[in-house]
Amino acid sequence: MRQNSLQQRLGLNTLRFFVLLVLLFLGIILWEVFSKGSGVINSGFLFDYPRKGMTLGGIFPTIMGTIFVTLVTTIFAIPMGIATAIYLSEYANDNTVNRLIRASIRNLAGVPSIIYGLFGVAVFVQGMGLGSSVLSSGLTLGLLTLPYIITTTEEALKNVPHSYREGALALGATKWEAIWTNVLPSAVSGIVTGSILGLSRAAGETAPILFTGVAFYLRYLPASVSDSFMAMPYHLYILSTQHHAIEEVRPLAYGTALVLLSLVFVLNIIAFIIRYRYRNFNKARI
Amino acid sequence: MQKRHFIDRAIKWLFFGAAATSVLVLLGIFGMLLFNGVKAFAHISLAEFFFTSNWNPSAYGEPSYGILAMLASTFLVTLGAMLLAVPLGVGAATYLAQVATEKTRLILKPVIELLAAIPSVVVGFIGIVMVGPFIARVFGLSNGLTALNGAILLAVMSLPTIITVAEDAIRSVPNSFKEASYSLGANQWTTLIKVVLPAAYSGIIAAIILGMGRAIGETMTVLMATGNALAMPRGFFDPVRTMTATIAIELGEVPYGTTHYYSLFAVGALLFLISLVVNLLAENLAGRYRYKL
Amino acid sequence: MKTKLAVRDLHLHYGTKEVLKGINLDIPENNIVALIGPSGCGKSTLLRAMNRMHDLNPEAKVKGKILLDDDDIYAPGKDVVAVRRKIGMVFQKPNPFPKSIFDNIAYGLKIAGENDKHKLHAIVERTLRSSYLWEEVKDDLDKSALSLSGGQQQRLCIARAVAVQPEVLLMDEPCSALDPISTAKIEALMLELKKEYTIVIVTHNMQQAQRVADLTAFMYFGEVIEFAPTRQLFDAPQMELTANYLNGNFG
Numbered sequence: 001m002r003q004n005s006l007q008q009r010l011g012l013n014t015l016r017f018f019v020l021l022v023l024l025f026l027g028i029i030l031w032e033v034f035s036k037g038s039g040v041i042n043s044g045f046l047f048d049y050p051r052k053g054m055t056l057g058g059i060f061p062t063i064m065g066t067i068f069v070t071l072v073t074t075i076f077a078i079p080m081g082i083a084t085a086i087y088l089s090e091y092a093n094d095n096t097v098n099r100l101i102r103a104s105i106r107n108l109a110g111v112p113s114i115i116y117g118l119f120g121v122a123v124f125v126q127g128m129g130l131g132s133s134v135l136s137s138g139l140t141l142g143l144l145t146l147p148y149i150i151t152t153t154e155e156a157l158k159n160v161p162h163s164y165r166e167g168a169l170a171l172g173a174t175k176w177e178a179i180w181t182n183v184l185p186s187a188v189s190g191i192v193t194g195s196i197l198g199l200s201r202a203a204g205e206t207a208p209i210l211f212t213g214v215a216f217y218l219r220y221l222p223a224s225v226s227d228s229f230m231a232m233p234y235h236l237y238i239l240s241t242q243h244h245a246i247e248e249v250r251p252l253a254y255g256t257a258l259v260l261l262s263l264v265f266v267l268n269i270i271a272f273i274i275r276y277r278y279r280n281f282n283k284a285r286i
Numbered sequence: 287m288q289k290r291h292f293i294d295r296a297i298k299w300l301f302f303g304a305a306a307t308s309v310l311v312l313l314g315i316f317g318m319l320l321f322n323g324v325k326a327f328a329h330i331s332l333a334e335f336f337f338t339s340n341w342n343p344s345a346y347g348e349p350s351y352g353i354l355a356m357l358a359s360t361f362l363v364t365l366g367a368m369l370l371a372v373p374l375g376v377g378a379a380t381y382l383a384q385v386a387t388e389k390t391r392l393i394l395k396p397v398i399e400l401l402a403a404i405p406s407v408v409v410g411f412i413g414i415v416m417v418g419p420f421i422a423r424v425f426g427l428s429n430g431l432t433a434l435n436g437a438i439l440l441a442v443m444s445l446p447t448i449i450t451v452a453e454d455a456i457r458s459v460p461n462s463f464k465e466a467s468y469s470l471g472a473n474q475w476t477t478l479i480k481v482v483l484p485a486a487y488s489g490i491i492a493a494i495i496l497g498m499g500r501a502i503g504e505t506m507t508v509l510m511a512t513g514n515a516l517a518m519p520r521g522f523f524d525p526v527r528t529m530t531a532t533i534a535i536e537l538g539e540v541p542y543g544t545t546h547y548y549s550l551f552a553v554g555a556l557l558f559l560i561s562l563v564v565n566l567l568a569e570n571l572a573g574r575y576r577y578k579l
Numbered sequence: 580m581k582t583k584l585a586v587r588d589l590h591l592h593y594g595t596k597e598v599l600k601g602i603n604l605d606i607p608e609n610n611i612v613a614l615i616g617p618s619g620c621g622k623s624t625l626l627r628a629m630n631r632m633h634d635l636n637p638e639a640k641v642k643g644k645i646l647l648d649d650d651d652i653y654a655p656g657k658d659v660v661a662v663r664r665k666i667g668m669v670f671q672k673p674n675p676f677p678k679s680i681f682d683n684i685a686y687g688l689k690i691a692g693e694n695d696k697h698k699l700h701a702i703v704e705r706t707l708r709s710s711y712l713w714e715e716v717k718d719d720l721d722k723s724a725l726s727l728s729g730g731q732q733q734r735l736c737i738a739r740a741v742a743v744q745p746e747v748l749l750m751d752e753p754c755s756a757l758d759p760i761s762t763a764k765i766e767a768l769m770l771e772l773k774k775e776y777t778i779v780i781v782t783h784n785m786q787q788a789q790r791v792a793d794l795t796a797f798m799y800f801g802e803v804i805e806f807a808p809t810r811q812l813f814d815a816p817q818m819e820l821t822a823n824y825l826n827g828n829f830g
């Protein structure tokens with residue numbers, strides 16, 4: 001008996017230790033980036049162009065490029081993702097075609113990001129002749145984000161009480177009217193949360209944009225969606241592996257990592273807050 | 287009245303079209319990889335591609351296209367990542383699902399999701415500036431950018447996937463199983479090891495497989511942190527170059543329409559098939575763990 | 580008395596299971612008809628068939644006719660939206676939409692294309708008055724309908740159904756989630772509403788059926804066993820099954 005309780009104490013403490021280790025990983029990454037990156041952050045770093053072969057200056061065009069390409073991703077992936085989720089949650093019954101659609105979405109979620117990059121090159125850059133551009137990259141990232149947005153939106157729609165749909169239909173609403181006036185408004189925070197998280201992933205991705213539009217260095221911001229662009233994740237990759245004076249630009253690399261990480265975390269925290277509020281709102285409703 | 291009905295029907299078809307796009311994209315990806323990949327075999331023999339280890343497509347005169355070394359690299363790095371991430375991930379998932387209080391769980395889960403949100407390029411950067419040098423110092427290597435470095439980083443990246451899916455599986459074990467065990471005088475630990483974890487077995491395996499998929503497909507981290515040496519790796523202290531890294535390094539420089547260009551799609555097709563198998567396997571297992579009460 | 584709603588040999592299958600086995604029922608205009616019977620006898624299923632709510636469930640297959648003023652609501656090509664406008668429904672649990680009280684009442688009118696603010700206001704006020712809710716909520720029309728009490732919510736749902744001026748009102752155990760005082764208010768409201776509407780109500784509460792219904796149908800295992808004036812059915816049931824049920828021998 002005593003041996004048993006000793007075993008239990010040891011076992012449970014091992015599990016605790018594992019959790020702490022996982023948290024430690026996160027802590028170390030954050031500490032490393034924030035402690036060494038914060039020194040270079042100032043308005044010059046955020047709002048200047050890189051200078052002197054990217055050994056001086058800021059990362060302004062990379063920030064703008066990431067925002068621009070994420071915007072294209074948003075415009076493509078969010079309507080597409082929401083439409084698909086509405087179809088699956090509200091219209092699709094369980095038949096072969098719809099099962100095929102669901103299976104495709106689940107499998108798309110597991111396709112490596114570099115494969116999306118290959119697809120983008122072959123289809124958008126070469127096939128459609130969109131060239132190496134914001135549009136090609138935005139669409140590629142859009143495809144990558146799509147399964148995520150679909151899944152989270154469908155989840156949000158499923159959480160809307162069935163009675164909202166029935167109630168509207170009983171009053172003579174068509175199916176679409178019931179969805180538009182009654183289901184979507186109730187699911188909106190869940191949809192927004194999922195979309196933000198999906199976009200935060202897109203913003204941090206590198207592999208899909210590598211060959212579809214991102215550029216090493218540009219003296220101008222992209223003027224249209226058919227221009228190529230600079231992006232934060234790629235810039236970090238360049239500064240830490242491809243630069244001619246890697247040690248010299250290390251502080252800039254830390255700064256870039258810090259800004260990128262902050263952008264992603266801010267988006268995640270916003271999403272978390274929306275979800276948290278929504279949960280409380282739902283509780284109040286019951 | 288007629289207009290309302292028209293809108294209703296039009297929207298249904300519009301949304302069906304959006305949904306069907308996903309099928310088209312998946313088929314499109316596969317078709318595109320196959321279409322381009324197959325062209326590579328006009329000049330490369332299947333035997334050379336799959337069974338030799340020398341990858342040197344840009345060699346003047348006699349290029350070689352053997353993927354064995356990068357296949358081994360991908361395998362080695364993934365294996366290392368799983369050796370680290372499986373005990374950690376399943377342990378942490380068990381803690382979250384069965385030991386932690388609800389309040390702790392609600393705080394820890396979003397924190398772990400935050401780990402998943404870190405862009406892979408940042409993880410790769412950490413590998414260059416921190417983990418790599420650390421490995422070099424500890425093991426007395428001249429360069430820390432090795433398979434081990436990649437394995438550690440990929441372990442960290444696949445942890446959130448493993449923890450989330452495994453936790454879900456472990457939580458879905460019915461309470462009645464536990465109660466039965468407790469009523470026989472077993473303590474919490476014995477119940478966890480002998481009853482709860484075995485009951486969640488297939489879900490945990492699904493979690494591990496999904497984590498593995500994440501590790502196999504990861505590009506930037508291994509590209510930045512594993513040294514990118516083309517030779518057949520002999521162990522964790524060797525630098526390696528995985529399939530994903532090869533595509534990432536070479537696609538940017540290769541002229542469009544050459545055998546080299548197509549060979550990269552062939553590598554991509556293989557990678558795609560691996561990830562498809564991984565997904566289907568995980569899905570099949572995950573579908574089984576839900577207990578119907 | 581004119582027949583408003585006539586059910587003719589109605590069968591309903593869920594997958595392979597037959598839930599309604601050839602129902603025939605004549606519901607006269609401006610009457611309240613109660614459907615009673617043990618749980619699972621098919622009374623709610625029948626009620627939902629009356630405004631084609633089963634269309635939502637691909638498993639459910641309906642055979643037979645339901646005639647609204649001699650017009651089959653299941654006829655091929657029939658506009659289901661138009662059917663539901665004429666046949667309103669109040670559900671077991673109050674289901675106000677997460678909108679303001681005003682918007683809840685105006686919902687059915689707005690989707691039908693009524694946008695005139697003054698007209699909407701007039702109808703909302705009239706409807707709320709007729710459901711005796713006006714005095715309680717007239718200062719809070721912009722407040723969320725979810726802030727109302729359960730009984731108020733259900734009266735709001737009745738008002739919402741009435742606002743589109745249907746011809747028939749279906750009520751699926753509308754008081755099962757409410758306290759006795761709210762129940763009394765809703766029953767009074769029903770008696771008032773039957774002057775203008777035909778009402779079909781599913782209820783588990785025998786007293787309620789006796790208080791409000793003109794006619795009562797007793798259902799058992801997907802069949803109507805007995806359909807008679809309420810007083811007669813309760814005081815002198817013709818069928819043994821009915822008598823047994825009313826005596827509490829099963830159910």
